[in-house]
Amino acid sequence: MSRLVVVSNRVAPIKAGKAAAGGLAVGVYDALRQSGGIWFGWNGDISADPPINSEQVGNITYVTLGLTKRDYDQYYRGFSNATLWPIFHYRIDLARYDRDEYEGYRRVNQMLAQKLKPLLKPDDIIWIHDYHLIPFAEECRRLGIRNRIGFFLHIPFPPPEILTVIPPHNELLKTLCYYDLIGFQTETDRLAFQDYMTREVRGVIEADGSLTAYGQNFRSGVYPIGVVPNEIQQLGETYKGRRHPMRRTSDTARKTIISVDRLDYSKGLVERFKAYEAFLDRFPEHRRNVEFFQIAPTSRSDVRTYQSIRRQLESEAGHINGRLSDLDWTPLHYLNKSHERRILMGLFRSASIGFVTPLRDGMNLVAKEYVAAQNPEDPGVLVLSRFAGAARELTSALIVNPYDCIGMAEALDRALRMPLAERRDRYEHMMRAIRAADLSAWRDNFLRDLRAFVSQPRE
Structure with missing residues (x-):
C-alpha cells in the first residue's frame, strides 16, 4: 500500500x-x-x-x-x-x-x-x-x-x-x-x-x-x-460525573442547555445570547427551571476581531445575569476555557438541549457529537443553525435561522416541551445519518x- x-x-x-x-x-x-x-x-x-x-x-x-x-x-x-x-x-x-x-x-x-x-x-x-x-x-x-x-x-x-x-x-x-x-x-x-x-x-x-x-x-x-459515534457514546456513558455534571445537588430538577464553540465571530455567539434572553422574557415559566452553559475557549487571541467578540460576549453575559439572576439561580454560565473531550461528552449527554447556531460553518462536529452522546432511552434535542453544514444531514434537528432571535427562542421552548416519543424519533433518525457518514x-x-x-x- x-x-x-x-x-x-x-x-x-x-x-x-x-x-x-x-x-x-x-x-x-x-x-x-x-x-x-x-x-x-x-x-x-x-x-x-x-x-x-x-x-x-x-x-x-x-x-x-x-x-x-x-x-x-x-x-x-x-x-x-x-x-x-x-x-x-x-x-x-x-x-x-x-x-x-x-x-x-x-x-x-x-x-x-x-x-x-x-x-x-x-x-x-x-x-x-x-x-x-x-x-x-x-x-x-x-x-x-x-x-x-x-x-x-x-x-x-x-x-x-x-x-x-x-x-x-x-x-x-x-x-x-x-x-x-x-x-x-x-x-x-x-x-x-x-x-x-x-x-x-x-x-x-x-x-x-x-x-x-x-x-x-x-x-x-x-x-x-x-465523528466516531461509538467512541462518543462510550465517553458519555463512562464519564464519572455523568449523572449531573453541571449541577449542584439542589439543582437536579433544572434542565440544561449547552453550547461549545471556539471563540469566533462565525459561531453566532452574541446572537445566541440574545436569543436566550428573549427566550427567558417570552417564556418566563422556564425561569429558574433551566440553565444555559456556553463553553467558548479563546481563539486567535492576538487578532483584533477576536478580542472584540470576547468583550461583546462578556458584556452580554453580564447583562443577562445581572438582569435575571436570583440568589439561587444563574441563568447563563459563560466559560471562556477549554475542557477535556471526555468531560464534554459527559456534559452533552446530560444536557436537555444542544444549542448549535453558527452564522456560517463548514460542518460543525459539535452538533454530531451532541447527538451521538445522548442516552437513546431519553435523548435531548438538537437546535441547529440552517447555515451549519451538519444541517444538510441532521434534518431531524430543530432547524433555526441564527439571525432570528425570536425564532431561536421559540425553538428552545419547543425543545423543552417536546414529548419523549418525538425526541426518540428525531434522535434515531439523526443517528442513522451520523452512522452512515461517520x-x-x-x-x-x-x-x-x-x-x-x-x-x-x-x-
Missing part, C-alpha cells in the same frame, strides 16, 4: 491510546495509523531560525517546523485569518486585504513544499488540509513533484460574488486546479466552487464529471466529515476517489 502524507497547518503528535481533540486530528490519525506515513506542518512555535523536528510514534512520522515572526504575521494572522477566514465565512465586513500578507502566504506555502519534497517517495499519496494551504499543490508541481495530491476544505466555500472580493482571487483559485481531487463539506460548497470555475474563468465540466480550467484537469466532490466514511471515500482519479496530462 502506498504511504500517506498529510499536510495541515498545525500538527501535534498524538500518543497511542490517547484520544485526539478534534475531527480533523482523529480522521487524519486513523488514516495514517492504517497506512503508515508522515504528518507534516507547523508545530505552533515562532522563532528566528525554526528547525525541522521529526518524531516517530508507531508507524507515523510527525515532521514539524516553526515559523518566523514575519511568516506568522503575514501567512497565519494576516492572509489566512484576516482575509480568507472572514470572506469564506461570508463576512466581507470583517475582512482586510494586504498585498504583503498575500505574498507572505504564498511564500510560506512555497517554503513548506520545499521542506516536504526531500521526505517524499514516488508513490506517496499527499493529502492537504484547509484554507491555509490552498496554493500548496501548485508549489509542489513547480518543484517537479508528480505524486497524487488531494485537498480538503474544512470551512465553507463562498459564492463567486463574495469570493471575488479578494483582489488576487483568480491567481489564488488557479492554484486549486493543481490538485487531483478537491473535497468539500456540502454540495452547496462544491457548487459554489464549480460556479466560480465555469463563470469566472470559463472552466469546462467534462463528460466524466471532472473539471478542466487553467489547462489543468481535476475532480471535485462532497465528503462530509463525521469519520471512517469521510476518510475512506476521499482517499478512494483520490487514488482512483486519473487526470489528463498536465502542462
